[in-house]
Amino acid sequence: MTYIYLMNNVKPMNKELIKSHVEHLKELKNQGKLVFCGPFTDYPGGMVIFLAEDMEEAMKIAKSDPFIASGCKSFEIRTIEPANDQNNYLLEE
Template identity: 50%
Template structure:
């Protein structure tokens, strides 16, 4: 059975953003964050992103070479750099037909 973690094309990185206590957004910070999202998009790094509707916070799914690059990209986000939000980073292995559902299909 092939180990699909060896195929980086099936690994994405999830950045979970959450607000730090006592902090808030302002228009300038939000615009900086959106500009950063556009930068990630132009680099081919942004898969999808958006805020949660049922709880505070948001999520970015990104493409990166490895966990170190994903961490660097997360820490460049103006929300994180400003200390307004913190993040949790997860490596997410996608189960799909192309990888025979992680070799178990």
């Protein structure tokens, strides 16, 4: 399943924390779980779209992000169903 965690800034971050967050993202990529990530340009925070077996694993992944584990960012997690050419953008006929 595809999940997204949306992060909101709570406390300032330092360079070491940012490096740890990047390592977390690289590990997700190495595991084939990272789909897309990045900061918002019009809102304080960012998001990570990733693959997980279920909500339990998704929560574990989100909570292990150093930004979240440190308390510097709060988060919300959502399940997302990709709409694309392969599934006719979820249009049922």
